[in-house]
Amino acid sequence: MASPHVSVLNLHGRQGRWRELAAHYRLLLLDGAFRPDTFVFPVLLRHCPDIYLGEAVHADAAKRGLAGGADPFVSAALVEMYCRCAGALSGAARQAFDEIPTPATVTWNAAISSFFRAGRCDCARSLFDRMPCRNGVTWSAVVAGYTQNGQGREALLVFKKMVEELGSARSSGPTPHSVAGVLSACVHLWDVSFAMQVHGYAAKVSRYVEDDDFVGSVLLDAYGKCGRVAMARQVFDSMSHKNVVAWSSLMASFVREDNPSEAMGLFREMIWAGAAPNEVTLTTALSACAHLPSMTAGKELHAYLFRRRGENPDIFVSSALIFMYGKCRALDCARSVFEKDRDLLCRSVTPLWNTMVSGYVANGRADDAWLMIRSMCRLSSGGAAPNSITLAIILPLCATSSLLPLGKETHCYAVRNGFDRELLVGNSLLDMYCKCGEISSARSQFELMPEKNRISWTTLIDGYGMHGGAAEAISLFQRMVAEQRVNPDPITFVALISACSHCGLVEEGLRFFKEMKESHGVLPTAQVCASMVDLLARAGRIEEAKEFMSTMPATPGASAWGALLGACRIHGEVADAESTLQHLLALEPEGTGFRTLLSNIYAERGMLDQVAKLRTAMAGEGVVKKRGYSWVETRNTSF
Template sequence: MRTLLKPLLAQDPRFVSFYAPIFQSLTGKNLLKLGQQVHAQMALRGFEPDAYLGAKMVAMYASSDDLDSAVAIFHRVNNPSTLLYNSIIRAYTLHGFSEETMEIYGRMHCLGLKADNFTYPFVLKCCAELSRIWIGKCVHGLSLKVGLESDMYVGTSLINMYVKCCDMSDARRLFDKMTVRDVSSWNALIAGYMKDGEICLAEDLFGKMPGRNIVSWTAMISGYTQNGLAEQALFLFDEMLKKDSKVKPNWVTIMSVLPACAHSAALERGRKIHNFASRIGLESNVSIQTALLAMYAKCGSLLDARQCFERVRGTQNNLVAWNTMITAYASHGRGSEAVSTFEDMIVAGVQPDNITFTGLLSGCSHSGLVDVGLKYFDYMKRVYSVEPGVEHYACVVDLLGRAGRLAEAKDLISKMPMQAGPSIWGAMLSACRKHHNLEIAEIAARSLFILEPENSGNYVMLSNIYAEAGMWKEVDNLRVLLKAQGVKKNPGCSWTE
């Protein structure tokens, strides 16, 4: 590129427009220094960018991740155009600055510059990112006024906006009006219906699609998985693997189907998917290995999970993998391994988060590692700057409760910076039954009756504690209270167990 530009730059141009094709040729090539040299030469010759050249320069700088320079050039142009505004709107949007995009679009509208089919898709994308459906509807109205609602790209962007803002009725209404639909509009609706749990509507659209692509299949598989329909997800994945299938799974599809194996504890199916991923060259994909780790862990195969973990643990800041391994050990009652993995994580320089500590504290609780759990609970904020949440307090209450340290657990609840919820008082009530502490059990039960007045299990738990203490009058009183409040006892629950 430098060689090609050298004779051009040796010329002495008369017009500023000379530079526009040069900046355009540099856009997307990651040649920032060369672009800066051209810009410097232009400035030395006394040229200031007009709207057309400014748009090309903004695009070049933005594509080279120098957004500050792109913005500076935008503000230096005296007579902006729609093209210039489109260029800066695209730059802000692609860099994730949705608020700034909306501000720039508002300024463009106030100047009376007409938005076009390039402007609207980016603005609508930002409306979706910010969940500002009211602005999206205004943009929809403006696009309708200038006859762009029927434009395929604008129409698809509108559908995406409505779907992401959870307005499926308007999304479907617009979809049905479109005379020309691209595959993206179908995919957006399918994903939206799956997110809303409207499985039948998603299946109907998928069945009617004239040309399904990888996104269509993945949206269906992901939707089935998210809605707990593991068998349907696995069936559709198998359909993609058939010889006559025109669309084959990619890494996103594999990541979408692996949780379905975990939901149905289909370990062998998971292994087959693992083998398929290896055959198509995805063995080294960090996201795939992390998803496989989670699948094996939830299917109870900690050995396979650990092997996947070892492949990715050296990846820089792969917090998800560390959290998954810690949580896997914790959920299988292997607290010592959870603690050991956490300590390895700290040595590796990975910063823990709230999910890390939920797994760690849960592991300590289920393995009776009381002092270790209390130590790391203390370290959460003081050492690692992670604010304890309700779930962490629940783990520590459970930790103390299992160890019979009920007074300490009660004291911890009284010092919580937030209101104790059902998970905390429920853990306390269970511990009180185990350790026969009637006084604290009554305190916990009263709190649960307020928080969960319809949950008969709490009444039954306290009733069993009374029965074990031989307090039959209190058992009868609870039955009367339950009946008076219209709470129905869950089937299978006994007043005395």
């Protein structure tokens, strides 16, 4: 008669209330008729919060003759508990598994998943390889396990192995779980062609994509995240039942590809279709309003939220609301949402503070951002501890205003709290030191980083380029290629070619452009082409730059023409400057900087009539040049 007790214990466990669970268990023990059995111990083990209590439960189970492999379910739960509570350091989990004389398939599966959750891919794999009889759950557990541990390539290999062993018979073929799992791996790897293969394979052997809304939503999410929104839309349209995840995911894809109005259109379509949006959908819709940006649509959503939830805010939704108001330059509205929801949310609300700070940063209100940071640190007055995201928001502020002392103070905070070892913070520190001109500090920060990605390398290459260190930039790039841990992307080449450009190393720049396509498989973007135009034109090879622009793979944009105009100024090429300006004005009619640049070219050549004509024309069109300003700091006050 264990079932009613198990339900009560499970209820407490699912709500994370171990103390109540343990109290209920002790109460049950007082009843002489109660015998803890094979159903009770797994519940106790699954929910116990730490290794000490876990060992106590283990001892209790042993006393009642249920441990040591006597019961397969208890043994599986012991494996799970030791993995969860002792993590990667304990052999107890492995020992608990080895004690089971003949594990059932579910026991193998549970143990494999537990090892993956503890990050012990090696143990999970050795169990998988030793398993006498695998089922569909086994394969999907291994695919998901590798994906969750960041080993997407391994997940793909296991999926391929599964297809080979099971064939494509519907009865024994891929389960919906394994298809969904491998698609997550494709997203991690950004491997859209494998996702397409999985799609084709699933379509051949089943109707999962159309009939299983879970698989459909994972597939459309994979396409969306890999930048194939049109394909995501096709999958969405083919789904016979569109669940809330499918709607939200497609909306998010539109926002990601900078098409927020399409996302809002989809949101309205969803409401008309009678589907109910949840917190995630609303967060995504708010994000679309922020990207438009549309205060009207955002306010409508705010009103809808208020009617719907009353006074119960959700941290994601509140954060999105603050972000939306910040993007609409309505910082007072953002601040009032922040003040109210910060008090209503009883949990840690650091993300809310972060969003508010980033709103001030995005609107150029650096002083307000710093005031918030200071009050965050005063936890006694209702602040929240700054985390690594906070640091990534404020470090660029130290860089743009060249507030090096504040940057260093932030660096110290990061070191004291262990955030400096995180990639995001490490890259932000690197960028801050580069922009503040402390290139040697940037270098030591780079060398100290335990983990580096493409952004780390590119940031430092760009930093050397900005400070005339083309030789260091080139040797750093060569080291990046030699180490083969990360691949360069178009941005890396922009940094590298710009470094060559600033030092007049035209031939090297041309060589890197050639290598980019031929050796690294990186396709030139508009930005890369603009840096090539800059390279040639800045060195006075204006004709070659123009020739490059007429043959370059991307259509020349404002940055390419702007680079040409800048070079015309250096080399006093008035006629070229005039024709270049016409192209720029066609692309950006509102641009005032370019016209000012041309007027400076006239002025430097003594062509004062032309200067006057241009200035009059600008005034006639109502074009006003933004006033430039510089930033000075003395005794902690900025001017």
